[in-house]
Amino acid sequence: xxxxxxxxxxxxxxxxxxxxxxxxxxxxxxxxxxxxxxxxxxxxxxxxxxxxxxxxxxxxxxxxxxxxxxxxxxxxxxxxxxxxxxxxxxxxxxxxxxxxxxxxxxxxxxxxxxxxxxxxxxxxxxxxxxxxxxxxxxxxxxxxxxxxxxxxxxxxxxxxxxxxxxxxxxxxxxxxxxxxxxxxxxxxxxxxxxxxxxxxxxxxxxxxxxxxxxxxxxxxxxxxxxxxxxxxxxxxxxxxxxxxxxxxxxxxxxxxxxxxxxxxxxxxxxxxxxxxxxxxxxxxxxxxxxxxxxxxxxxxxxxxxxxxxxxxxxxxxxxxxxxxxxxxxxxxxxxxxxxxxxxxxxxxxxxxxxxxxxxxxxxxxxxxxxxxxxxxxxxxxxxxxxxxxxxxxxxxxxxxxxxxxxxx
Ligand code: PLP
Numbered sequence: 095x096x097x098x099x100x101x102x103x104x105x106x107x108x109x110x111x112x113x114x115x116x117x118x119x120x121x122x123x124x125x126x127x128x129x130x131x132x133x134x135x136x137x138x139x140x141x142x143x144x145x146x147x148x149x150x151x152x153x154x155x156x157x158x159x160x161x162x163x164x165x166x167x168x169x170x171x172x173x174x175x176x177x178x179x180x181x182x183x184x185x186x187x188x189x190x191x192x193x194x195x196x197x198x199x200x201x202x203x204x205x206x207x208x209x210x211x212x213x214x215x216x217x218x219x220x221x222x223x224x225x226x227x228x229x230x231x232x233x234x235x236x237x238x239x240x241x242x243x244x245x246x247x248x249x250x251x252x253x254x255x256x257x258x259x260x261x262x263x264x265x266x267x268x269x270x271x272x273x274x275x276x277x278x279x280x281x282x283x284x285x286x287x288x289x290x291x292x293x294x295x296x297x298x299x300x301x302x303x304x305x306x307x308x309x310x311x312x313x314x315x316x317x318x319x320x321x322x323x324x325x326x327x328x329x330x331x332x333x334x335x336x337x338x339x340x341x342x343x344x345x346x347x348x349x350x351x352x353x354x355x356x357x358x359x360x361x362x363x364x365x366x367x368x369x370x371x372x373x374x375x376x377x378x379x380x381x382x383x384x385x386x387x388x389x390x391x392x393x394x395x396x397x398x399x400x401x402x403x404x405x406x407x408x409x410x411x412x413x414x415x416x417x418x419x420x421x422x423x424x425x426x427x428x429x430x431x432x433x434x435x436x437x438x439x440x441x442x443x444x445x446x447x448x449x450x451x452x453x454x455x456x457x458x459x460x461x462x463x464x465x466x467x468x469x470x471x472x473x474x475x476x477x478x479x480x481x482x483x484x485x486x487x488x489x490x491x492x493x494x495x496x497x498x499x500x501x502x
Contacts, residue, residue, distance in 0.1 A: 112431035113452050120447070124154045128470055132447065142475050144448040144465045147282075149314055149422065150394055151470045152344030158384045162345075165379035173372040180371075185378035192385050193349050196312075196320050197335050201357035204349045204378070205367055208309045208338030211348030212237035213244060214366030215336060216276060216305070220245025222363055223272040229263055229302070231255065231277040231288070238276050238307060254281075257292040264300035273302035279322035280310040283456050283464065285423030287322060294331045305334040313342020314398060314422060318389040343384040347373050397469040398422055405467045408480050413494035414487065417462065424465040425451075426483070427498040434461040437486050444482040 108114040119133040120143070128143040128151070152158055165185060174180035186204055193202035205211040212235065220228050220242055227248045230238060233255075242249050252260040260275065267273060275297050277288050290306065297304040308321035316324025319342065323329045334356060339347040350360060361367060373381075388394065402422040409426060410416045417425040428434040434450040441448055441463075448463045456462060467476070487494055 111453075112435055113454075116435075118442070118447055118449070122153070124159065127151045127154045128468060128475070130447070132442065139445070141442060141445050141447045142471070142479070144446055144467065144471070144479065145463075146466060146468070147310075147341040148344045149342050149466060149468055150344065150388065150398060151468045152313070152342070152384045152388065155344065155384065155387065157387050158344060158380045161383035162376045162380035165376040169375040171376065172374050175371055176369060177372045178368060183372065183375045183378065185375040185382065186372060189378045189382040189385070190349070192382050193337070194351055196318060196385060196389060197324075197337075197351040198320070198329050199335065199351040200354040202349050202351040203357045203361050203367065204347055204373060204381075205364075206347060206370055206373055208307075208336070208340060208348035209237040210366045210370070211336050211338070211350055212307060213241040214364040215334065215350045215360050216241030216274070217244035217366070218360050218364040219274055219303070219305075219334075220247035220249075222359070223247075223274070226272040226274060227267055228274045228276055229260060230275075233281050234276060234278060235282075235307060235309070238278075242276070255286065255288055257289055257296055260293065261296045261300070264296060264302060267300075273300065274305055275302045276305040276307075278307040278309070279315075280308075280421045280423070282310045282423060283425065283451060283462075284417060285419035285421040285425060287420050290322060290326060290328055290332075294328060298331070303333045304331070305336065306332050307336045309336070309338045309341060309348075310421075310423070311342075312337040313385075313388045314395055316395075317392055319385075319392075319395065339381040339384065343381060343388060345381045345384055346377060347381055394469055401467045401469055401471055404473075405465060405471070405476055405479075408476055409465075409483060410497055412480050412484050413496050414483055415493070415496065415498035417498050422466065424467065425462045426465065427460065427462045428492065429459055429461055431458075431461050433490055433492065434463065437463060437490060437492070440486040440489060441479075441482055444478075444485070446479050446482050 121131040130143050132139050132141045190202045220226050228242045229250050232251050250263050252263055280287055311321035313319040315322045323332055334352045336350050339345050406416055406424045415427045417427055431452040438450040451464050452461045
C-alpha cells in the first residue's frame with residue numbers, strides 16, 4: 095500500500111469538505127486572559143479569545159500558579175511512574191480528598207484527563223460487570239463512546255435527553271441485568287442540560303447504576319461548584335460523577351467520584367489508571383488549589399453566568415442566530431462548514447478568536463461558532479465582538495434574523 099498517498103487523500107477530502115482543522119497558534123498571557131497573542135508566520139497580533147474552556151480563567155489565578163511553582167520547587171516536575179510503580183504522590187491523595195468532598199462522596203480517583211477518566215471507568219464497568227448493558231445518551235461525548243466500545247459489553251443508545259425512551263429501553267432488559275445509564279449534565283456544543291432528576295428516578299426504578307459526566311459543569315454550578323447535580327440537590331443519588339480539572343478548574347486531569355468500593359474497583363481494574371503515569375505533583379497541587387478556591391467563591395459562578403447572559407442577549411438583539419439554552423455556552427449557528435471557517439477567519443482579522451465548530455464535532459448543517467465568555471470578558475470586549483459579528487454576517491450574506499432554536 096502507498097501509505098503516504100492514502101494519508102494525503104484522506105486529508106484532501108477533509109479540506110474539500112471544509113472540515114480540515116487548522117489550529118490557531120496562540121500565546122496565552124498569564125494575568126491578561128482572555129487576551130492572547132496570535133502568531134501568523136512572522137507577525138504577532140493581539141486578540142481576545144472567546145472559545146476557551148478555561149471557563150473561569152482559573153488557569154491564570156495567582157493561587158493556582160503559586161501552588162504549581164511551589165510544588166515544582168519542592169517535588170520536581172514529574173510523578174516518576176504509574177501509581178503502582180512510583181507510589182502515589184501525597185499531593186494526589188490530598189487532591190482526591192478535595193474532590194470527594196466537592197461531590198460529597200466517599201472517595202475519588204484522579205486520572206490524567208477527563209477523556210481518560212471516562213474511557214477507563216466505563217470500559218472497566220462494562221467489561222467487568224457480568225452481562226452488563228450500558229445505556230448511553232445519543233449525544234454522549236467521544237470519551238464515553240470509546241469507553242463503552244473498549245468494554246465490549248452490550249450498548250443501547252437512548253434519544254438525547256428522552257427519559258421516556260430511556261425507560262422503555264430499561265424496561266425491555268431482562269430482570270437482573272446489570273445496567274449502567276451514562277449521560278452528561280451540560281452538553282457542551284448546544285449548552286442544553288439533562289433532566290437529571292427524571293433520569294435518576296428511572297435509574298432507581300430499574301436498578302440501574304447512574305453515571306454522569308459533569309465535565310462542563312464542575313466549578314461552574316452549585317453552591318460550591320459541585321456541578322448541576324449539586325445545584326439540583328442530586329449528588330447523593332448519582333452513583334458515579336465524572337469530571338475534569340481542565341475546564342472550570344483551569345488545569346488538567348480527570349476523575350471519578352462515588353462510593354469507596356466503586357472507586358477502589360476502577361483503581362484496581364482500570365487499564366487507563368493502572369498502566370499510565372500519574373499526574374505530576376505540581377499539576378495535582380495546582381488542581382487542588384483551584385478546586386479549593388472555586389469551592390469557596392460562589393461569586394465567580396454568579397459573574398460567569400451573568401457574563402454569558404450578557405453576551406447572549408447582546409448578540410440576540412443584534413439579530414444574530416444564537417442557539418438559546420439554559421447554560422453558560424453561547425453557540426451561534428452558521429450552518430455551513432466553509433462559511434463557518436470563513437466567519438472565524440474574518441473575526442480573527444478584527445481581533446476576536448473563536449474556533450469554527452464543524453462536523454464531526456456537531457452534525458453537518460449545524461456548524462456554529464461557540465462562545466464561552468468568562469468572568470473576565472468585559473463590556474468593551476463584548477461591544478467590539480458584537481460589531482465585528484454583525485459586519486462579518488453582512489460580508490458573508492448570512493441572515494440576521496435572530497434566535498435559532500437549538501437542535502436539542
Ligand atoms: N467529557 C466531555 C463531555 C467533554 O466535552 C470532554 C472534553 O471536552 C471530556 C469529557 C474530556 O475531558 P478532558 O478535556 O479533561 O480530557
